[in-house]
């Protein structure tokens with residue numbers, strides 16, 4: 031970093047120091063951006079008689095109570111705040127570097143003036159931020175924030191919340207590297223790196239996706255209890271990213287794959303153990319649940335012996 035970047039020369043040439051008329055002119059400059067020369071003057075009820083700005087001794091703007099005159103090349107990129115004497119300069123170029131002076135004639139009292147040196151710096155390039163896709167349970171994952179300049183300050187946020195060091199979060203190499211330990215699905219978020227120095231700041235973003243699951247599947251039976259001669263659906267669900275693929279088995283024989291197993295018309299041959307298996311090829315995890323289809327139930331229509339059989343099977347199973 032160039033330590034001479036802003037040589038704020040507070041040559042505060044107040045004509046009457048006894049009255050404490052001090053201007054603090056601060057300077058920030060980035061190519062293509064805006065800057066404001068801010069004074070410490072508090073607005074008063076009496077407007078200033080005049081406010082004038084110059085750079086390297088050349089006229090920029092003069093504003094009196096009755097009119098304002100602007101050097102044409104500054105006309106569309108300056109704003110003068112008459113109440114404080116501050117000046118905004120927009121769309122900076124390297125040629126704007128120089129010594130800026132302000133002269134204020136108050137309605138009554140003593141001339142106030144100040145000066146500051148503006149040095150326009152290059153923009154910080156948009157940082158490249160990388161967060162590699164991760165899987166839950168990984169011991170750690172590292173993020174990189176690169177703007178090509180290791181001396182610029184870097185700050186990380188997750189979903190716009192500042193990230194602070196903790197037992198799970200560490201920062202390395204001057205915050206260029208963010209290390210996350212014990213990765214889990216709740217770490218899925220947008221991560222930002224804000225690179226800044228005295229003249230500029232730029233933000234880069236990456237989206238962390240933590241793959242996980244499948245979690246232990248749950249099976250819903252509809253209707254429950256089962257009704258003979260009716261359609262019956264077994265639905266299997268499992269939280270997983272990416273979504274899990276499902277397969278079914280009945281008494282160890284594979285059925286048509288998919289999250290649902292449908293029995294068009296239930297009879298006693300269908301009773302028994304159904305295994306739903308969820309598989310996530312990205313995490314490599316495979317998890318199963320056994321669902322026992324019991325034969326107790328209410329008749330769909332009329333007294334049927336099969337209902338009793340189903341009920342008995344249900345009883346025998348207990």
Ligand SMILES: *[C@@H]1O[C@H](CO)[C@@H](O)[C@H](O)[C@H]1NC(C)=O
Pocket residue numbers: 062063064120121
């Ligand atoms: C500079 O000021 C102009 C006018 O207020 C605004 O439209 C523009 O976004 C500003 N540029 C930056 C980089 O802040």
Ligand SMILES: *[C@@H]1O[C@H](CO)[C@@H](O)[C@H](O)[C@H]1NC(C)=O
Pocket residue numbers: 121123
């Ligand atoms: C800023 O300045 C550059 C070069 O001086 C010019 O090409 C560009 O149009 C300006 N942008 C705005 C928003 O005035």
Ligand SMILES: *[C@@H]1O[C@H](CO)[C@@H](O)[C@H](O)[C@H]1NC(C)=O
Pocket residue numbers: 085086124125126127128129
């Ligand atoms: C002011 O003077 C400096 C040094 O001579 C020069 O580099 C700069 O471009 C000048 N700035 C303006 C706006 O004339």
Ligand SMILES: *[C@@H]1O[C@H](CO)[C@@H](O)[C@H](O)[C@H]1NC(C)=O
Pocket residue numbers: 031032035036151152153154155179182227228229230
């Ligand atoms: C800020 O960073 C940019 C890009 O690295 C550099 O060109 C500029 O000089 C820096 N400004 C300061 C004040 O160091």
Ligand SMILES: *[C@@H]1O[C@H](CO)[C@@H](O)[C@H](O)[C@H]1NC(C)=O
Pocket residue numbers: 198214215216
């Ligand atoms: C994931 O990490 C967060 C933050 O440390 C923790 O609160 C949460 O319990 C963890 N969840 C799991 C499933 O490990």
Ligand SMILES: *[C@@H]1O[C@H](CO)[C@@H](O)[C@H](O)[C@H]1NC(C)=O
Pocket residue numbers: 224225226231232233
């Ligand atoms: C980035 O950092 C700068 C300097 O600390 C700050 O002014 C700015 O608001 C920050 N931007 C974001 C988006 O956090």
Ligand SMILES: *[C@@H]1O[C@H](CO)[C@@H](O)[C@H](O)[C@H]1NC(C)=O
Pocket residue numbers: 301302303322
């Ligand atoms: C279903 O599984 C249970 C528990 O493993 C077992 O006790 C029962 O005999 C099985 N039923 C059939 C019909 O295989």
Ligand SMILES: *[C@@H]1O[C@H](CO)[C@@H](O)[C@H](O)[C@H]1NC(C)=O
Pocket residue numbers: 251254322323324347348
């Ligand atoms: C079937 O019966 C077994 C043994 O009583 C029980 O554990 C299971 O939850 C029953 N299944 C359903 C879908 O109610």
